[in-house]
Amino acid sequence: MATESRQLLSRPERQETILQGAAHAFAQSGYAATSMEDVAAASGITKLIVYRHFESKEELYRAVLQRVADRLTEVFLAGLSRADRRGLGVNTLLTVAREDPEAFILMFRHASREPQFESYAKEQRERSVHAASTLIGGSIPDPLIHQWAAETIVSYLVEAVLNWLDDGDPARDTEFVDRVTNGLHAIHTAWTR
Template structure:
């Protein structure tokens, strides 16, 4: 079945995010991707310079979708607590909806070389930076950042556990719970620190 170039490009992105998400970067050959897309290898190279290039495009897209989802949710919240709740809910909604993208970025099969490591680290760092200001302002910056990365890890750990076991979950309920945990936890650190 023939497709116009832009459509084919989109289809390749759609298909390859699935393949890479489940088998990882190194275990997936360009032939695998091509086969999954119903074409042959050279077609891939008409749209992407290299395997790395294709992979980076996927990471970029996934990261953007995550960022937008959370940013949009957090925007019109008034209190810090509300931001936290909305943020986590939006995050888990993204995980539920964009399953393969989650696995691509944070799944344990996400084999990473130099370049992709940096890309993923950047995405994680962005998430952490978005969270950092929520943490009590009288904690010093470096510390804030560290705790923020902890909370990102918290959400990541929960999601990975659920997604990799294929368990269903309600993003609203889950988000509320984890937000509660995070919020109360942060206040405790604040008090005791």
């Protein structure tokens, strides 16, 4: 029966299953210690099927990271259309983190420590800093202070969400968002003085 259900999945659905399994396997063992067999087992398929979709372990890891990056961009851009952008940064990160916590952790905790993916993680951080800078807007006119504030905000947000994923209660996500948003407001106020 499991074989029949595998055959019913479209190519994008199968890739999604593989990406979820890969995120789980990589989060459990790290990039170097994870084999394509581990990814296949975590995905509930054979290694041959994994290779039909991804040529290498590196390509697969990058695809997991890219999926997180794409989703962050999508959620952030959707939030920019709101009149009230308060909490947009933390809501963006937490939304994506709750959707796929293991992939989020790979992006923000593990990728920067893997030599093959360090530059990718750095690019994502730069995009995040740019997003924070956009939200700051002209409220901090000094370019150097503006950049420092954006860097500080990203560090605060990412670490807050990672820690919340580790120890937070999903039932209290709204409270978490409120508290982090208040903290961001305090950080922003300190940088505008």
